[in-house]
Amino acid sequence: MKISIVITTFNRKYALAELLESIRYQTVLPYEIIIVNDCGESIEDLAEIYSDLPITIYNLVENMKHVHARNIGIKRAAGDAIMLCDDDDYLTKGHIERMANALHDADFVYSDAEIVDFMEKENIRFPVSRRLFAYEFDLKGMREFSTYVPSGSLYRREIHEEIGLFDPEVHNYWDWDFFLRVAEKFVIKRVPVASVIYAFSEAGNNQSAQLNTRREGFLKKLCKKHQLGILPAKNFFVLLAEPKMKLREAKSEIVWDGEPLFSKLVKAGERIEFNLTK
Known part of the structure; x- marks a missing residue:
């Protein structure tokens, strides 16, 4: 199986390097890694630093936003299977091999994750909190x-x-929309291992944490497209605490050691001891 990893990025060079570091130590390597730089800072040196990985970078001359940028990457993917990655997340060892094995009797597989809030110091991200994100595969609940x-x-x-490709008209909800569209025609499987380290800060700039009028408009478009009725645009963590969501919680295997990931972009001399209590 030839796996194409598609990554979109915008001014997260050091986080992106951590993702590449996590890919470098996988037990199965991808056929190619396509990085679409959405008119952000130069990342050309990452291809040199990680010359042992099959990286191709596409630099956009204008900021297309993440959905359009991701579609550009998908169009250029040459593999027969596609793995998506956000530039500020990373994968634990063995993730790619496990997912490839799971795809043998499915069309689409996704894993559980750990939601991690990071604190950055001298271009190194240190985890300050983590929580399991694991829920039963339930189409009605989805x-x-x-x-x-x-x-x-x-x-x-x-x-x-x-x-077709991802729908930019629903913007923030492109992934939810894609999942629902896939579920109509293909076999989906959840892999109960929390092997994705998902960067998410309630106080940070992660788009999933932001609530505003524009975002509510995209949710309305999603609801109309899939006839979901009226869904509340509540804070992510508030929704997770609601009784319906608590009932959907599932057991999952925790595989991350909780240690920060030092990329090759960070020189050995920059590595520091970091006391989270200070």
């Missing part, structure tokens, strides 16, 4: 709240040939 983390998910390329 029409009320998405528990699909796109980072680290793997699917057969022909899915796009059947249902």
Whole structure:
């Protein structure tokens, strides 16, 4: 199986290097890594630093936003399976091999994750909190709240040939929309291992944490497209604490050691001892 990893990035060079570091130590390496730089800072040196990885960088001359940028990467992917990754997340060892094995009797597989809040110091991210994000695969429940983390998910390329690319019209909800569209025609499987480290800060700039009028407009578009009714645009963590979501919680294997990931971009002399109590 030839796996194409598609990554979009915008001014997260050091976090992106951590993702590449996590890919470098996988037990199965991808056929190619396509990075779409959405008119952000130069990342050309990462291809040199990680010359042992099959990296191709596409530099956009204008900021297209993440959905359009991701579609550009998908169009250029040559593998027969596609793995999506956000530039500020990373994968634990063995993730790619496990997902490839799971795809043998499915068309689309996704894993559980750990939601991690990082503190950055001298270009190194240190985890300050973590929580398991693991929920039973429930299509009815997915029409009320998405528990699909796109980072680290793997699917057969022909899915796009059947249902098209990601929909920029729903913007923030492109992944939820994609999951629901896939579920109509293909076999989906959840892998109960929390092997994706999902960077998320309630106080940070992660788009999933932000609530505003524009975001509510995208949710309305999603609801109309899939006939979901009226869904509340509540804070992510508030929704997770609601009784319906607590009932959907599932057991999962924890595989991350909780240690920070030092990339090759960070020189050995920059590595520091960091006391989280200070």
